[in-house]
Amino acid sequence: MPKTGVPLGHIRILLVEDSALDAELLIEQLQDAGLDAEFVRVDGADDLRAALAGEPFDLVLSDMDLPGFSGYQALEILRSHDARLPFVFFSGTIGEETAVKALQEGASDYVLKHSPARLPSAVARAIREARTEREREHAERELMRSQRLDCLAMLAAGLSHDLRNILQPLLIVPDLLSTYSDDPKVLRLGAVISESGKRGHEMADSMLSFVRGSRKASETISVAALFSAVQLLLQGSLSRSVRLTVEQPADDLLIEGNYTEFQQCLINLCLNAIQAMAERGGELTLSATPAVADDGAEYVVLRVADEGAGMDDATRQQLFTPFFTTKASGTGLGLMSCKRIVESVKGRIEVHSVQGQGTTFELYLPAPVVDEWAGSEDAAFLDGEGRRVLLVDGDATRLSLLGNALAAQGYDPIMSPDGANALQQIARQGLPALAIIDDDILLLSAADVLAVLQEAGFDGPVIRLREPSRQADAHDYAATVVKPVQVQSLFGAIEHAMGMRA
Ligand code: ADP
Ligand code: MG
Numbered sequence: 001m002p003k004t005g006v007p008l009g010h011i012r013i014l015l016v017e018d019s020a021l022d023a024e025l026l027i028e029q030l031q032d033a034g035l036d037a038e039f040v041r042v043d044g045a046d047d048l049r050a051a052l053a054g055e056p057f058d059l060v061l062s063d064m065d066l067p068g069f070s071g072y073q074a075l076e077i078l079r080s081h082d083a084r085l086p087f088v089f090f091s092g093t094i095g096e097e098t099a100v101k102a103l104q105e106g107a108s109d110y111v112l113k114h115s116p117a118r119l120p121s122a123v124a125r126a127i128r129e130a131r132t133e134r135e136r137e138h139a140e141r142e143l144m145r146s147q148r149l150d151c152l153a154m155l156a157a158g159l160s161h162d163l164r165n166i167l168q169p170l171l172i173v174p175d176l177l178s179t180y181s182d183d184p185k186v187l188r189l190g191a192v193i194s195e196s197g198k199r200g201h202e203m204a205d206s207m208l209s210f211v212r213g214s215r216k217a218s219e220t221i222s223v224a225a226l227f228s229a230v231q232l233l234l235q236g237s238l239s240r241s242v243r244l245t246v247e248q249p250a251d252d253l254l255i256e257g258n259y260t261e262f263q264q265c266l267i268n269l270c271l272n273a274i275q276a277m278a279e280r281g282g283e284l285t286l287s288a289t290p291a292v293a294d295d296g297a298e299y300v301v302l303r304v305a306d307e308g309a310g311m312d313d314a315t316r317q318q319l320f321t322p323f324f325t326t327k328a329s330g331t332g333l334g335l336m337s338c339k340r341i342v343e344s345v346k347g348r349i350e351v352h353s354v355q356g357q358g359t360t361f362e363l364y365l366p367a368p369v370v371d372e373w374a375g376s377e378d379a380a381f382l383d384g385e386g387r388r389v390l391l392v393d394g395d396a397t398r399l400s401l402l403g404n405a406l407a408a409q410g411y412d413p414i415m416s417p418d419g420a421n422a423l424q425q426i427a428r429q430g431l432p433a434l435a436i437i438d439d440d441i442l443l444l445s446a447a448d449v450l451a452v453l454q455e456a457g458f459d460g461p462v463i464r465l466r467e468p469s470r471q472a473d474a475h476d477y478a479a480t481v482v483k484p485v486q487v488q489s490l491f492g493a494i495e496h497a498m499g500m501r502a
Contacts, residue, residue, distance in 0.1 A: 008035070008036070008058075008124060008127055008128070009036065010036045010037070010038070011035065011036065011037045011038075011058040011059065011127060012037070012038050012039075012040070012055065012056070012057045012058050013030070013037050013038070013039050013040075013057060013058065013059050013060075013061055013123070014039075014040050014042065014048075014051055014052070014057045014059070014060045014061070015027075015039050015040065015041040015042070015061050015062075016041075016042055016043065016048060016060065016061070016062035016063060016066070016069075016071070016074045017041055017043060017061075017062070017063045017066070018043040018063065018066045018067055018069075019063075020041075022063070022113075023039075023041050025116075026061070026090070026116075026119070027039050029116050029119055029120065030119065030120055030123065033119075033120030033121075034120075035120060035123065035124070040057070043066055043069070044066075044068070044069055045069060045073060045074075045077060048074055048077050048078075049077060049081070052077070052078065052081045052082070053081075057085065058085075058086075058127050058130075059085070059086045059087070059088065059123060059126060059127050059130075060074070060078055060085060060086070060087045060088070061088050061090065061123065062074045062075070062087065062088070062089055062090070063089075063090060063091065064089055064090070064091030064093070064098070064102075065091065065093070071089050071091070071102070072101075072102075072105060074087075075087055075089075075102075075105055075106060075107060076105075079106055084130060084133065084134070085130070086108040086109075086126035086127055086129070086130045087106065087107045087108055087126075088107065088108055088109045088110065088111060088122055088123060088126055089102050089107050089109070089110040089111070090110065090111040090112070090113055090119065091110070091112065091113060092112070092113040092114065108126040108129070108130070109122045109125070109126050156207055156208065157208060159204075159207075160204035160205070160207045160208040161204075161208070163200070163203075163204040164201055164204045164205075164483065164484055165395055165397075165398075167197050167200040167201055167204070167484065168197075168395065168397065168398050168401075168483070168484050168485065169197075169397050169398070169401055170193050170194060170196065170197025170200065171194060171197045171198065171201070171484050171485070171486050171487075172398070172401040172402065172405060172485065172486075172487055173190070173193065173401065174190030174191060174193050174194035174197075175190075175194070175405065175486075175487035175488070176401065176404055176405055176408065176487070177190040178190070179405075179408035179409075197484075201484050202225070202228065202229075203232055205468065207232075207233075208469065218256055218257055218258060218345075219256070219257075219258070219259060220254050220255075220256055220368055221254060221255050221256070221257060221259050221262060222251060222252075222253070222254055223249050223253045223254065223255055223288045223300065223302065224248050224249055224250070224251050224253065226255075226259070226262055226263060226266065227246050227248060227249070227266075227286055227288070228246075228248075229263055230246075230263060230266045230267055230270065230286065231244060231246050231286070233263070233267060234267065234270055234271075234274075237270075237271060237274055238274070239281075241277075241281030241282075242274050242277045242278070242281055242282065242283075242284060243282075243283050243284065244270070244283075244284045244285075244286070245283055245284070245285045245286070246285075246286045246287075247285065247286065247287035247288075249287070249288040249289070253288055253290065253300060254300070254367070254368055255300050255302075255345075255365045255367070255368060256345060256365075256366070256368035257341070257344070257345045257365070258341075261341045261344075262341065264337070264341070265337070265338040265341045265342065265363075266286070266302070266304065268334035268335070268337065268338050269304040269334075269335075269338060269361050270284060270286070270304060271334070272334060272335070273304055273305075273306035273308060273359070274306075275308075275327065276306050276308025276309050276310070276358075276359060277306055277307060277308040277309075278308075279309070280307070280308065280309070282306060282307030282308060282358065283306075283307055284304070284305070284306050284307075285303070285304075285305045285306075286302075286303070286304060287302075287303045287305075288300060288301065288302045288303065289301055289303075290367065291364070297366065298366070298367040299347075299364045299365060299366060299367055300364075300365050300366075300367050301362055301363065301364055301365075302362070302363040302365065303360060303361070303362050303363075304360070304361045305358065305359070305360040305361075306358050306359055306360075307357070307358040308358055308359060309355070309356065310353045310354050310355040310356055310357055310358055310359055311326075311353045311355065311359065312355060316351060316353060319335050319351065320335050320336055320339045320349075321336070322336045338361075338363075342363050342364075342365065345365055345366065346366055347363060347364050347365040347366060348363075348364050349361060349362065349363055349364070350362040350364065382495055383409070383410040384406065384409045384410035384411030384412075385410055386410065386411070386412050387411050387412065387432075387433045387434065387498070388411075388412045388413075388414060388429070388430070388431075388432040388433050388434075389406055389411045389412065389413050389414070389432055389433065389434045389435070389436060389494070390413075390414045390416070390422060390425075390426065390432040390434070390435040390436065390437075390453075391403055391406065391413050391414065391415050391416070391435075391436045392416045392417075392418070392419060392422045392435070392436070392437045392438060392441055392446075392449060393415075393416075393417070393436075393437075393438040393441070393465065394417060394418065394438055394440045394441040394442055395438065395440065396417060398438075398485065399415050399416075399417060400415070402436075402485065402490065403415040405487050405490070405491075409491065411494075414426070414429055414432060417441075417442075418441050418442045418443045418444065419441055419442075419443050419444025419445070419446075419448055419449035419452075420443045420444055422449055422453075423444075423449070423452055423453075423456075426453065426456060426458075427456075431453075431456065431457060431458050431460075432458070432460065433460050433498070434460050434461055434462075434463070434494065434497060434498060435450070435453060435458070435460065435461075435462045435463070436462075436463045436464075436465065436490075436494075437449060437450065437462060437463070437464055437465065438464075438465040439464065439465060439466055439467050439470060439483075440467065446464065450462060461478030461479070461497035461498060462477050462478055462497075463477065463478060463479045463480070463481060463490075463493050463494065463497055464477045464479075464480045464481070465480075465481055465483055465485055466480050466481065466482050466483065467482075467483055468482050468483065478493075478496070478497035479493035479494075479496055479497045480493075481493050
């Protein structure tokens with residue numbers, strides 16, 4: 001065996017050689033040198049094409065002069081089939097000129113029949129070089145892919161941030177309408193707008209949380225919200241023949257875990273299902289139900305059912321093995337990662353599959369022990385009684401809409417687009433009873449504005465308008481309203497902060 005480098009393992013060599021005797025000698029030489037190789041011999045163009053179309057080879061070893069066929073032709077046929085498979089010439093007569101030409105045409109090496117000792121090492125080297133090259137290309141492709149994903153994540157994050165700002169008015173305006181009109185038709189139209197505004201926000205949020213990855217180790221997840229997000233993310237993968245039906249569970253069906261991980265797990269299962277239905281088409285159904293085990297433990301069962309090809313016993317037994325795949329371009333990592341995610345919350349996966357009929361994956365997840373689902377604030381707002389409220393918001397549309405809402409409710413709003421302006425207005429109009437400060441303001445940060453306000457003698461409560469992705473900071477806020485701001489929750493927070501309801 002050629003001694004340098006990593007062992008080659010078992011290899012397949014395609015011999016282009018018309019003489020059975022010469023072929024035998026070659027094979028003997030290579031095997032004597034310790035190569036663990038199997039050989040297929042061909043001696044014409046058609047044979048060669050047929051062999052190349054079959055099981056893959058590690059190397060082609062070709063004689064230069066064959067009756068009615070030449071080594072160059074063999075090389076040409078090989079290159080039209082595979083640009084990289086190593087090709088080594090051997091010949092009794094190769095002259096320097098011929099050798100140079102062979103290498104120029106894309107041969108990896110050439111060996112003279114009367115110095116056969118070089119053959120094994122030439123073969124081993126050619127195979128090693130080809131493998132190294134393949135690995136390098138693979139690594140390069142992976143790097144490009146991960147860089148593209150990074151880019152995509154950044155784009156999506158920017159896009160969903162902007163989208164949320166654009167949609168914000170749809171959440172505020174419908175509530176404002178009720179202060180201008182009692183007409184039930186107007187209010188109904190307002191409700192329609194508000195509903196699509198909410199849906200738009202949910203879409204932007206699920207896109208954002210998917211690309212960023214949720215940082216929370218464990219949270220309480222509404223299965224209905226999870227299903228909606230998955231449905232949205234799958235839109236592009238469906239076709240006319242593969243339909244998705246989501247049987248939406250009740251809003252209070254909850255599971256516990258990392259939101260992004262469960263999103264990913266369901267998407268993996270759904271993509272597998274879609275792939276299994278690629279040829280025959282069919283319906284993919286997502287559903288969820290509560291269940292109680294024999295020992296009384298409460299579960300939530302998530303089901304992903306397809307009408308695809310199903311699988312045989314051998315496949316079913318290896319499903320969760322890393323890198324096990326039956327697909328030409330599969331990774332064999334999807335189910336393994338689902339299993340890890342489900343087991344991390346002490347759940348389990350069951351698989352039911354009938355060949356030719358379809359497959360159902362069931363995730364049994366322990367039901368969380370939760371307090372009451374947080375209810376929304378009472379919608380009947382108290383009167384603002386002319387209280388002065390400082391509103392600092394970097395988003396002009398939201399600033400004007402919230403100012404409007406505050407005025408309509410009987411408050412006296414001081415509206416500022418940034419911290420510096422806020423301080424000027426306070427100097428002119430006097431201190432407010434309450435401050436509402438957006439996270440996203442320019443020039444002075446929210447914390448800076450607060451510090452100056454307090455220096456000027458302000459000791460009222462502060463409400464923060466927070467980006468959902470941002471964590472609470474050191475400052476002690478009386479209340480936080482997560483953006484997109486809804487009028488109800490803002491007034492709920494104001495009343496809470498001012499102790500108006502006690
Ligand atoms: P990959 O999808 O990359 O092959 P997975 O781990 O997701 O890797 O799946 C492993 C294998 O399990 C698949 O190659 C396929 O053979 C089988 N499989 C998974 N889901 C289904 C399904 N819904 N229907 C039929 N076969 C499936
Ligand atoms: Mg998969």
